[in-house]
Amino acid sequence: MLWTRYAAIGDSFTEGVGDPYEAGAAGGGWRGWADRAAAELAARSNGSGPHGAAANGSGSPGFGYANLAIRGRLLDRIVDEQLPAALDLKPDLVSVSGGGNDLLRPGLDIDALAARMDEAVAAIRATGADAVLFTGVDPVGSPVIRRTRGRVAVFNEHLRSIAARRGAFVVDQWSMDVLRDWRCWSVDRLHMSPEGHRRVALAMLEALGVPGAGDWREPALAPLPELSRGAQRLANARWARGYLAPWVGRRLRGRSSGDTVTAKRPVLAPIE
Template identity: 40%
Template sequence: MGGRFVAVGDSFTEGVGDNNVMYPNGVRGWADRVARQMGRHDPTWEYANLAIRSKVLDEVVAEQLDAAIALRPTLITFYAGGNDILSLRVDMQSVMERYEAALGRLSSSGARVVVFTTFDMKVSSMLEPLRRRIRIFNNGVRELSRTYDAQLLDHTLLREYDDRRLWSADRIHMSKVGHKRLAGHVLDALGIPHTLKLPELPAWEPRTWRQAVAEERVFVRTEVIPLVRRRMRGVREGDALAPKWPEAIRPAAGLKKIARHRAAELHSPA
């Protein structure tokens, strides 16, 4: 039997890294893929996605929670806090207290709530402070999922994501393959049959230590330093974007088809 699935969060849930110009905001992502499979399994499923990249936890709560609950969902996925972890300065205890308050509100809505840990990727020792924040966040999410009877998808235990091909160049967002695989894990956790084809990736050629060091230097120069500079300037792509699917739609009709119709209506003469 279908229901109404509402996705709440930031770039993780919006779908950044899974680029596709046929979808709103130019990205597809695991949540859209899950919704499409739900529609194929049962055409009565409805779907809304309020997630927007760049949003910190407080913004997700202020801008999305009331709207999500007002949609009267039967299923909510909630991921927020990743951008707080990446902040230059952050009090992780405060983050987890505010995360708990948000999770409590979502759980009291009566919907089934799914939460996620952040993948704890093996990174350069230069980024060890970031990993400490990730471990605090993940341990907190695990404990709170039990407290509030939320379903946990423990992303960091899916060690297939150690494969760099499941990540985009910035190593923060999943690639198309990564989003597709996560969609499969979410559907399996929900007990919803799906037709996603998840072929095994060919063996990855091991790197020499010199190659690894050289790639880390390039990564820090081309991704980490520009990210820090953008954060210091307050430049955020998400500030100019709207939610992909702010109102409940029927994914059985086809998300690309719905997106085309919506775009045509927006650009049609009054």
């Protein structure tokens, strides 16, 4: 199937944080798996979308892509703010990823979180558009975030159930062992590196059944040298001071890294 109107909604994962454009490319800023996947979809588009007229809203046939994701967003704001704006664009494909920031908070009602995601997917499917969901990555290797592993696993089961019930696609990041390698993550251990984003883009295209885009499993990564316990403790302490403490501080002040951020691609536009 060919899609010609793709809208992405979510948090920093979908915004592309951790995967910068090269200087001077696409106006700078963050790239990310959604931009990468959109470029591949655009290359395969024949410009005749199912919603008629121009796929990019410019009056001429072509592929249109919007990315309304904003870092730090909880799922409620993604569903309440980004989803209606995305559906107003009349997309034929919507990727929705959210809940990761919610799962970091204690006392979360996972069933209620899943109900909100189900609401979002139902709204997307009601328009006739296809929907793509993303399970959470297995955080077993993270010294702090691994404490959320049980919650992530339960939410993942909800996501798989929602996808089966609503007829949505699923990118199963939990089963992508390569994403447990720190080379797929930025130094903050919270956002993916360019390599991680590249592999997720390929995994999404695979889930959609897009042929010839590449294999997210390749190239295989050679094992990293094993650190001593002392070196691991030192690295973890530096990470906690440099990245975990500021994150906790923002939470305590009721602030988010996305408070002053706006969507990087709020309307459908061609891929440059």
